[in-house]
Amino acid sequence: MTAHISTVTMNPSWRDFWALTKPRVVAMLMVTALVGMVLAPHEWLGVWQYTAAIVGLWAGMASAAVINQWVDQHYDAVMARTQGRPLVQGKVTAAMALGWAGLLAAVSMILLSVWVNPLTAWLTALGMVGYAGIYTRYLKRATPQNIVIGGLSGALPPLLGWAAVTGQMSAEAWLLVLLIFVWTPPHFWALAIHRRDEYAEAGIPMLPVTHGIALTKTLVWYYTILLLVVSLLPYLIGMMGPVYLLAAVVFGLGFMREAWKLRFQPTEGQAMKTFGFSIVYLLGVFGALLLDRVISVLLA
Template structure:
């Protein structure tokens, strides 16, 4: 009986963990931490870094859980998301709302008391932007959902910067802009090789509403815009040659993938671009940090 109880509790905890979309939240928190270190020429206080990281992650986890709840029927019709506990009906709505309320409330408390009110309110606004504005209003209504709603997903560097500096200067918003422009080609690459999934779910993603060819063109144009945008930290002297060399090298590979995808489509190439886009953003922000200390 005891082993069954332990096993049941362990399974339930894993199900709740899946609702927080851990891989997505890890990348968001990583970008927030980079923002913290870029906000000051010195090493930021470790207490602030730890508290802000925990608080931002908790609110992100709460937002992702609400997203899973709202999209439970959509997720059930998509092969990529059908395994989620909400899609399978393993966890009820009240449980998710309670979990999100507790986790999100704890995150807000941590940010308000141990970091600063600005970071709490910005993170809460990001929560509302993702869980409500993007998920409820934009995603089911417009093929530009990921473009407009991408602002909430682009906010982590500004949240991290606010945590340390208690302000959000132009440099922080430039980091937000980079992620904002990165988001469409990242998600549209996924949508290309998952088009059937989105058709089954009834979501108006760009490949569904406007076709594969136009989506590939949009990916290429956004990739070129992303390349140009990533040069701006060097242009405004926010970073130096180490970052510039990294941004150029990483960006050329990104544009190269987008160009190949535009010229000759295959699902495998779309998958490679999607996977590379995640690595790209991680390495780009890591280069910002390395350059900052050098």
């Protein structure tokens, strides 16, 4: 692996530090955390408590994202998708990045421990360690099942949101975690198929690199079937209503359709189309969870 990281460090702007937090990824995770908050049965809290929970959860996720870029900077320099990141470009030094990550982590732990509840603080810390430490530092380079095993940390936000307003973990919250956990492999593997050569050059054992694109496409297809089954569970246990059920089926079949085309009718760019729809799927299903709950409250 050959990589070049710029050593010319400019005066970093707030945009550079903001880019280190992977704002789009963290925003998507925060959507799932907010849905967890809304779905959790609880008495109304003070505005400051909700604010502390939202800021605290965001800061924890953002801290993990910064550490991820700090650990991966040499690999990021090899891959076209990540060569524009601030650490690779030398806009932010490694020390600055670590300091920024530490500040975010401290803000997260203080807000969640003092103004939310200890359970949420500990779960957030566990997620940070799982993503930035176990996944990024070890699993990502140790096994082609990295995204399956490490996906649990990225699936925790709904549970964090739930715990933030209830101080408890419930089976319903873990079901939301399971939904994201099963969604994660077909989401990332579709991208990995498209970026297969870059992962190979970087020496990262993603599944398309170690076991081939054909097997990866097959597993993406199988996972979308499993995902549709899992997505029906919130309705089957009486947690959600018909609005959610309709959306889960429509988006689930849409994801399966893209995965089917990727596996059996491949065309140029289909891997990225599948990856793109996976994001639409997640936002659509979690949006439906929220909409279904709002409608049920209005009709009560």
